[in-house]
Amino acid sequence: MTSLKLVIIFATLVAVSLAGVVRRDATDDDDDSGEEKHHGPAFLEGLDAATKDKFKAIFRDHSLKGDAKDAALLKLATSVLTPEKLAEFKTHQVEFKKKREQWKADYDAKYAKLSPNAKKAADEIKGLWEKDGMDRAAKKAKKEEILKSLTEAERKEVQDLFPHRGKKPSRN
Numbered sequence: 001m002t003s004l005k006l007v008i009i010f011a012t013l014v015a016v017s018l019a020g021v022v023r024r025d026a027t028d029d030d031d032d033s034g035e036e037k038h039h040g041p042a043f044l045e046g047l048d049a050a051t052k053d054k055f056k057a058i059f060r061d062h063s064l065k066g067d068a069k070d071a072a073l074l075k076l077a078t079s080v081l082t083p084e085k086l087a088e089f090k091t092h093q094v095e096f097k098k099k100r101e102q103w104k105a106d107y108d109a110k111y112a113k114l115s116p117n118a119k120k121a122a123d124e125i126k127g128l129w130e131k132d133g134m135d136r137a138a139k140k141a142k143k144e145e146i147l148k149s150l151t152e153a154e155r156k157e158v159q160d161l162f163p164h165r166g167k168k169p170s171r172n
Contacts, residue, residue: 040052040056042092043077043092047085051080058072063132073093074093077089107161110160114157114161115157117150117151118157121150124146125143128142
């Protein structure tokens with residue numbers, strides 16, 4: 001009975017390691033196909049670089065918010081995507097809108113529970129990112145200055161408003 005357990009454990013370990021090897025091979029940098037690796041929403045996979053760049057430009061355009069960004073993406077998608085890719089795009093947009101609504105609901109619930117100092121700091125930080133006259137580095141420096149003026153508990157309250165920020169590795 002014990003040897004049977006060992007065989008099962010060994011087989012499981014082998015299967016897991018082979019799955020890792022297969023996954024690494026599938027994304028290996030030594031790929032000779034000349035194709036760029038896919039990053040981003042599934043509907044972008046297989047598109048040419050110029051089309052991907054057009055979508056990425058809209059994704060990264062911080063002057064466009066909410067419905068305006070959605071409208072710009074839809075306009076581009078309807079003009080450049082095949083019917084199959086357009087269907088993928090629309091599915092992605094519906095899923096992303098649900099996520100965005102959930103993030104907003106979570107934010108609103110956490111914001112309502114903030115202490116007065118944390119709420120004031122959160123408002124100042126939000127105001128920073130809405131200003132157009134400052135560059136990103138200056139905004140980040142001012143944000144750090146605001147956070148340093150808070151107690152550790154207040155700082156944690158403010159940072160917990162944005163749980164999805166700062167958890168991803170940087171894209172260098």
